[in-house]
Amino acid sequence: PNARGGSPQPKDPKSMLARRDPHGLWPLFAAFVLAGGLSFYALALARANHSPVALWLANGALIGWLLQRPLAQAWPVLVSALLGFVAAKVSLGDSLLETMLLVPFQALETVIVSESIRRRFPQITQDTRFIDLARVGVISALVGSGLCALGLMCILHLWSQVGVLMALNTQFRAHFVGMVIAGSASLVFTLHLRRVPAGRIWPLVRDLILLVAITAGVCVEPRVPLVFLVYLPLLWLVYRHRFAGMVIGMAIIALGVSLATTVGVGPFNLVVGVTPAFRIVMGQVFIGITCFVALPVALVLAEQDRLRKQMQESELRYRMLADYSGDLVMRIRPNGDRMYVSPSVKDLLGWEVEDFHKPRPDLIHPDDRERIAAEVVKLRMEGGTTNATYRLQHKDGHYLWIEAFARLVPSPDGDDTMDIIYTGRDVTERVRIEQALLESQGQLRTVTDNVPAVIARIDMNERYTYVNRYVEQVSGEIPSEIIGRSVREVRGSGLYERLKPYLDRAYDGESVIFEYAAEYRGKPLHFQCHYVPDRDARGKVRGVYALTTEITHIKNAERELLRLAHQDMLTGLANRRYFSERVSIFLMQAQQRNAMVLLALVDIDNFKAINDTYGHAVGDVVLAEVGQCLQKLVREGEMVARLGGDEFVVLCNDIGSLKQAKAFVQSLWERLHITIDAGVAKVTVNMSVGAAICKNELSDDALMKLADDALYKAKEAGRDTYRYLTHGLGNGDGGGGSSGSNGANGHQDIKLGQAR
Incomplete structure (x- = not known):
C-alpha cells in the first residue's frame, strides 16, 4: 500500500527508469558512448593501417534516436554525440581546434537527414511506404554527405595538407555508405526490432549467425575471392525478415568487409600492386553494390507486405460490413x-x-x-x-x-x-x-381537375408550374402546353398588365381577391381570382397559387336583378323606384349646366272604363303600347317611366328655352292620340298631360308636386288636354298652359304589337 493507504500501483518500466534517471542523463550518456565509440573505432582502424576511413557510422547511428523526438528536444542528444566525437579525436592525439572545426559539419549531416525524413514522414509505422522512405533517406544522405564532405575537405586540406580530391572522395564515400547502413540500422532498431514478437527473434538470430559465419569465412580466406558468397545468406535474410534482415545483414557485411580490408586480409588484398587506399575504395564499392542488390528486393517485399496487409484489412472491413x-x-x-x-x-x-x-x-x-x-x-x-x-x-x-x-x-x-x-x-x-402518396395525389388531382375553377401555381419567375384540366373548358388550352410558359405568354400582354399589380402583391406575401373581364372563344367572360402566396417551411414566398372562378352567370344574374328592380314588367319602362333614384341626379346635372328641367305627367283618360269594357288583358295591351309610344317620343338621355296604374312620367334636363319646352309638351300630347288594335277591339286612347318646367334649385318632391298640379288642371279642364306650370322662369312663373285638340285629327292608329 502507498503512503495514503491505497492499493499498490502497477509498476511502469518507464516510470521506474525515470526514477533511476530523474534528469534524463541516460540518453545523453548513451549518445556520448555510441558516437564516441564508433568514431574512435573508425579513426583508430584507419590510422593503424595508414589508410582512409572506410566506413563512418557515427552520424547514421543517431538518426533513429533523433527521429523519436522533435529537434528542439533532440539537441541535448546531438550535443552529447558530438562531444563523444570530440573525445574520440582528442584521445587519438588530434588537435582540439581542428576537431572543433569538424564538429559543425558532422552535426549538419545528421540534422539534414533526420529533418528530411521527419518532414516527409512525421510518424513512421508499419503502414509507411518504405519505397518512399528509402527514396527520401538516400537523397537526403547524398545531400548531407556531400555538404559534410565539402566542409571536411576544406578543413583537412588547409590543416593536414591532404589533397582536395582525395579528401572529398574518401570522405564522401565513407559518410554516404556509413549513413545508409547505420541510419537504416538505427531506424530498424528503434522502430522495428523493439516490436518484434519473441517467437520471431530466434529465427532472426539464427539467420544472422549464418551470415556472420559466411562473412567471416570469405573475409579471412587468403587464397580465393569468395566474397560473392555473402549474397545468398543476405538475400535469405531479406526474404525471411524483410527490411530488418536487410539492414542488419548489410551492417554485418559492411563491418566485416571494412575491417578485413583495413587490416590487410580478405579478398580485396589479393589484388597486387595497389595501395591500401584503393583497397578501401574497392571495399566501399562492394558494400555499395551489395546495398543496391539487397535494397530493391527488401523494398519490393516490404511494399508487397504493406499492400497485402492493406488488402487483408480492406477485405476484413468489407466482410464485416457485408456480414453485419x-x-x-x-x-x-x-x-x-x-x-x-x-x-x-x-x-x-x-x-x-x-x-x-x-x-x-x-x-x-x-x-x-x-x-x-x-x-x-x-x-x-x-x-x-x-x-x-x-x-x-x-x-x-x-x-x-x-x-x-x-x-x-x-x-x-x-x-x-x-x-x-x-x-x-x-x-x-x-x-x-410512396404508393399512398401517389394515391393521395391522384385523388387530389381528380378533385382539382373537376373543381369548376382554374387552379394554377406560378413560380417566382411568373411561370406556370401547375394548371388543372378545368382550364380546357374555359379557354380551350391544354394544361401540358401551359406548364413552363409565363403569365404574359399565356394571358396576353393586355390582360397581363391588369393582373401584374395583384401578382406583385401576392409575391409580397398578401392574399389578394379581385375581379376582371376577358374574352375567350369570342365570348366576354367575367372572372373572380384569388392569389394566395406559396410559402416554404421558413415562411419565405416561393410562388403563388391562383384560384380563378368564372362568374359570368353571376354578373348576368346581377344585371337581371338590377333590371328587374328598376324596370316595369309590363311596359319595359323604368319603374317608380328607378325614377325616384334618377330624378335627383337629373336635377343636379341641370343645375350644373344652368339648364331647364321638364317633367311631364301623362295619364290615360278613362282607363278604368277601358278595363271594365274590354277586360284587363286589353288594358294591359293599352298600357304596353302607350309605354312604347312614349319611349319613341323622347331622345337619348331623356327618361320615361311608369309610376303605376295608367300614370307615366317623362323627364328631360336638356331644354334650351321655354318655347322649346312648350312645343315639346304640345307635341307629346298631340302624338299620344292613338288607336290601339287589341285584337278583340280597337281602343281609342286619349291623354291628359301635366308638365312642370323649372330653372332653379327645386327638390324632386317639389317638381313632382308642380307637375301633379298641372295634371290636375288638365283634368279639371275636361281631360284630353295638357297644362304646364313653370317655376323660376320670370313672367311665366306659376301659370301658363295651352289646350290641345280633342278631335280626331290628333289620333294615330296603332295595332297590337305593331307601331307605325
Whole structure:
C-alpha cells in the first residue's frame, strides 16, 4: 500500500527508469558512448593501417534516436554525440581546434537527414511506404554527405595538407555508405526490432549467425575471392525478415568487409600492386553494390507486405460490413451462382445462406420477373451499374419490396469473367408510403381537375408550374402546353398588365381577391381570382397559387336583378323606384349646366272604363303600347317611366328655352292620340298631360308636386288636354298652359304589337 493507504500501483518500466534517471542523463550518456565509440573505432582502424576511413557510422547511428523526438528536444542528444566525437579525436592525439572545426559539419549531416525524413514522414509505422522512405533517406544522405564532405575537405586540406580530391572522395564515400547502413540500422532498431514478437527473434538470430559465419569465412580466406558468397545468406535474410534482415545483414557485411580490408586480409588484398587506399575504395564499392542488390528486393517485399496487409484489412472491413449489414450483399457469377451471400439474408428474407447459393428466380414476384431479367441482361451487355425496385418473396410467403443496386466488376477468380456485386435493402415501408402518396395525389388531382375553377401555381419567375384540366373548358388550352410558359405568354400582354399589380402583391406575401373581364372563344367572360402566396417551411414566398372562378352567370344574374328592380314588367319602362333614384341626379346635372328641367305627367283618360269594357288583358295591351309610344317620343338621355296604374312620367334636363319646352309638351300630347288594335277591339286612347318646367334649385318632391298640379288642371279642364306650370322662369312663373285638340285629327292608329 502507498503512503495514503491505497492499493499498490502497477509498476511502469518507464516510470521506474525515470526514477533511476530523474534528469534524463541516460540518453545523453548513451549518445556520448555510441558516437564516441564508433568514431574512435573508425579513426583508430584507419590510422593503424595508414589508410582512409572506410566506413563512418557515427552520424547514421543517431538518426533513429533523433527521429523519436522533435529537434528542439533532440539537441541535448546531438550535443552529447558530438562531444563523444570530440573525445574520440582528442584521445587519438588530434588537435582540439581542428576537431572543433569538424564538429559543425558532422552535426549538419545528421540534422539534414533526420529533418528530411521527419518532414516527409512525421510518424513512421508499419503502414509507411518504405519505397518512399528509402527514396527520401538516400537523397537526403547524398545531400548531407556531400555538404559534410565539402566542409571536411576544406578543413583537412588547409590543416593536414591532404589533397582536395582525395579528401572529398574518401570522405564522401565513407559518410554516404556509413549513413545508409547505420541510419537504416538505427531506424530498424528503434522502430522495428523493439516490436518484434519473441517467437520471431530466434529465427532472426539464427539467420544472422549464418551470415556472420559466411562473412567471416570469405573475409579471412587468403587464397580465393569468395566474397560473392555473402549474397545468398543476405538475400535469405531479406526474404525471411524483410527490411530488418536487410539492414542488419548489410551492417554485418559492411563491418566485416571494412575491417578485413583495413587490416590487410580478405579478398580485396589479393589484388597486387595497389595501395591500401584503393583497397578501401574497392571495399566501399562492394558494400555499395551489395546495398543496391539487397535494397530493391527488401523494398519490393516490404511494399508487397504493406499492400497485402492493406488488402487483408480492406477485405476484413468489407466482410464485416457485408456480414453485419442489414442489406443483402451477394457476388453473382455469370451462370447465376452466388459466390458470396451475406448472413443478413436470414433476417431480411428468412432464408438460410445455403438457400441462396443457387439462382432463385422463383422468389421474384411474377409481375416483376420479366423486367428484372431484362435489367440483368442489359447490365451484362452494357456494364456499369443499374438499380431496380421489385418484390421478393419472404420464406413465410409474403412479398417484400427490395431496392437493389448492382455493378458489373471483374471477377477476383482471375478467369477473365465479370461478376455482379448485388446490394439489396428492404424498402417495403417506403414503397407503401410512396404508393399512398401517389394515391393521395391522384385523388387530389381528380378533385382539382373537376373543381369548376382554374387552379394554377406560378413560380417566382411568373411561370406556370401547375394548371388543372378545368382550364380546357374555359379557354380551350391544354394544361401540358401551359406548364413552363409565363403569365404574359399565356394571358396576353393586355390582360397581363391588369393582373401584374395583384401578382406583385401576392409575391409580397398578401392574399389578394379581385375581379376582371376577358374574352375567350369570342365570348366576354367575367372572372373572380384569388392569389394566395406559396410559402416554404421558413415562411419565405416561393410562388403563388391562383384560384380563378368564372362568374359570368353571376354578373348576368346581377344585371337581371338590377333590371328587374328598376324596370316595369309590363311596359319595359323604368319603374317608380328607378325614377325616384334618377330624378335627383337629373336635377343636379341641370343645375350644373344652368339648364331647364321638364317633367311631364301623362295619364290615360278613362282607363278604368277601358278595363271594365274590354277586360284587363286589353288594358294591359293599352298600357304596353302607350309605354312604347312614349319611349319613341323622347331622345337619348331623356327618361320615361311608369309610376303605376295608367300614370307615366317623362323627364328631360336638356331644354334650351321655354318655347322649346312648350312645343315639346304640345307635341307629346298631340302624338299620344292613338288607336290601339287589341285584337278583340280597337281602343281609342286619349291623354291628359301635366308638365312642370323649372330653372332653379327645386327638390324632386317639389317638381313632382308642380307637375301633379298641372295634371290636375288638365283634368279639371275636361281631360284630353295638357297644362304646364313653370317655376323660376320670370313672367311665366306659376301659370301658363295651352289646350290641345280633342278631335280626331290628333289620333294615330296603332295595332297590337305593331307601331307605325
